[in-house]
Amino acid sequence: RKEVEQDPGPFNVPEGATVAFNCTYSNSASQSFFWYRQDCRKEPKLLMSVYSSGNEDGRFTAQLNRASQYISLLIRDSKLSDSATYLCVVNILNYQLIWGAGTKLIIKP
Amino acid sequence: EPEVTQTPSHQVTQMGQEVILRCVPISNHLYFYWYRQILGQKVEFLVSFYNNEISEKSEIFDDQFSVERPDGSNFTLKIRSTKLEDSAMYFCASSEAGERGEQFFGPGTRLTVL
Numbered sequence: 001r002k003e004v005e006q007d008p009g010p011f012n013v014p015e016g017a018t019v020a021f022n023c024t025y026s027n028s029a030s031q032s033f034f035w036y037r038q039d040c041r042k043e044p045k046l047l048m049s050v051y052s053s054g055n056e057d058g059r060f061t062a063q064l065n066r067a068s069q070y071i072s073l074l075i076r077d078s079k080l081s082d083s084a085t086y087l088c089v090v091n092i093l094n095y096q097l098i099w100g101a102g103t104k105l106i107i108k109p
Numbered sequence: 110e111p112e113v114t115q116t117p118s119h120q121v122t123q124m125g126q127e128v129i130l131r132c133v134p135i136s137n138h139l140y141f142y143w144y145r146q147i148l149g150q151k152v153e154f155l156v157s158f159y160n161n162e163i164s165e166k167s168e169i170f171d172d173q174f175s176v177e178r179p180d181g182s183n184f185t186l187k188i189r190s191t192k193l194e195d196s197a198m199y200f201c202a203s204s205e206a207g208e209r210g211e212q213f214f215g216p217g218t219r220l221t222v223l
Contacts, residue, residue: 034211042217043200046211096157096167097154100151101151
């Protein structure tokens with residue numbers, strides 16, 4: 001079983017729609033959780049950390065379900081600039097981040 | 110806004126040669142990392158570095174690889190005797206805190222081994 005699993009997509013979504021991604025992780029001892037976005041051939045950029053209580057940053061909402069070992073990201077009122085690959089990242093060992101393969105999002109005008 | 114910088118942006122080398130990839134982490138960060146991403150594949154952890162020593166390393170980070178912080182600002186990744194399969198993007202990252210710290214990435218060095 002993969003340590004961090006994501007639907008690779010692509011998700012083709014019209015501008016203004018709401019889109020949700022899920023990610024599952026296999027190690028119940030995982031400590032920290034993050035969503036990064038990566039544009040084509042660019043570096044990953046931190047989008048948001050994911051806290052147990054859930055957190056929101058503008059149009060983005062992240063949720064963590066430890067019992068089911070999944071993390072979600074919700075994007076409301078999607079913009080063309082949201083087109084990217086969204087990476088689910090989990091900290092399992094002390095410093096090492098384990099990365100999902102990413103979900104590709106394409107926002108269409 | 111402070112950022113991680115990396116040089117060169119693109120390195121082309123012949124198989125068997127040694128390369129050194131350079132990174133300048135964010136100045137007040139204490140934890141440094143190298144990752145690689147083969148084209149079309151996921152990001153893979155290589156090594157983390159704290160207090161002038163390796164904290165963790167992955168199975169990928171074998172004797173072919175080494176890291177160093179030669180001065181107060183640079184953090185380098187050396188790859189000896191490069192192989193074709195070493196061709197990838199190499200990202201440096203830094204964080205202020207350790208295991209729960211948010212990591213910030215440099216723009217990457219694209220290594221092409223011919």
